[in-house]
Amino acid sequence: MEFREIVTFLQAAKLQSFSKAARQLGYSQAAVTIQIKQLEQELGVHLFDRIGKQTTLTHQGQVFYEYASAIIRDLAQAKDAMANPTELTGQLCLGTIESICSSIFPDLLTEYHRLHPKVNVNIITDSPDRLLEQMNANVIDIVYFLDKRIYDPKWEKVMEQPEQILFAASADHPLSAKKGELSLDEILSYPFVLTEKNASYRFILDQYLASEYKRLHPFLETGNTDFILKFLQQNQGISFLPEFTIRQAVKEGRLCILTARDFHIQIWRQIVYHRDKWVTREMAEFLRLAKEMATLR
Secondary structure, three states: OHHHHHHHHHHHHHHHHHHHHHHHHHHHHHHHHHHHHHHHHHHHHOEEEHHHOEEOOOOHHHHHHHHHHHHHHHHHHHHHHOOOOOOOOOEEEEOOHHHHHOOOHHHHHHHHHHHHHOEEEEEEEEHHHHHHHHEEEEOOOEEEEEEEEOOOOEEEEEEEEEEEEEEEEEOOHHHHHOOEEEEEHHHHOOOOEEEEOOOOOHHHHHHHHHHHHOOOOEEEEEEHHHHHHHHHOOOOOEEEEEEEHHHHHHHOOOOOEEOOOOOOOOOEEEEEEEEEOOOOOOOHHHHHHHHHHHHHO
């Protein structure tokens, strides 16, 4: 079994076309066909079904695809490690939501930069759905997001931690002076400033309220979590935010958590990358550090 045959097989499988794989690799279509046939003869299985213009993997082809992808990843990682065994100097593209970017990433990336000052890091912020689409298109290396538990056979999930989403207001807000739990209706009766509707935890809140035949009409919506926090501290309304975004302000007495009776929403902080992605040393170090720092929070 030759390395080039494995590469050709993977290209043909991804593009679902021998002719497209040939153009991508700079081979003739006949050369691609010969390499695939040689691979099939050595494995003793039929890897592709070619019916008309459709080229699809057989069941045996799908099984071999997983092993072939792992072989290419492992070899690429080995080459990368041998090329520069000590210093990281590559690039890293991260996708995340705005609340994580403003609350978790500053400390995480400060430490990452201290350890690996020559790595160039690019951050893309968007909704989880759009970030995951970009990851599937190989635009983003790693997505760090907050949402309900999401699984996909195309992904490798390296972290999944529960997070509380809470109502918060200024320490000077009228509800902050009340002791004990509050009714949900009492909290909802005050003006709200919220994240945009495509934010995962905002969407979950809207769904919950709809199930209780309640609606919330915020007087202000923004994707900027820092702006919301500053706005709340000026005693302007109530918001609904992940606990990690308000932790420091609560500790310092600038914000208060408003606990609603019989109301509990949990969401999950998750880190994923595409299972076919070659995990560079830059990626591996970020994943290691992100998991390590998450346990310290």
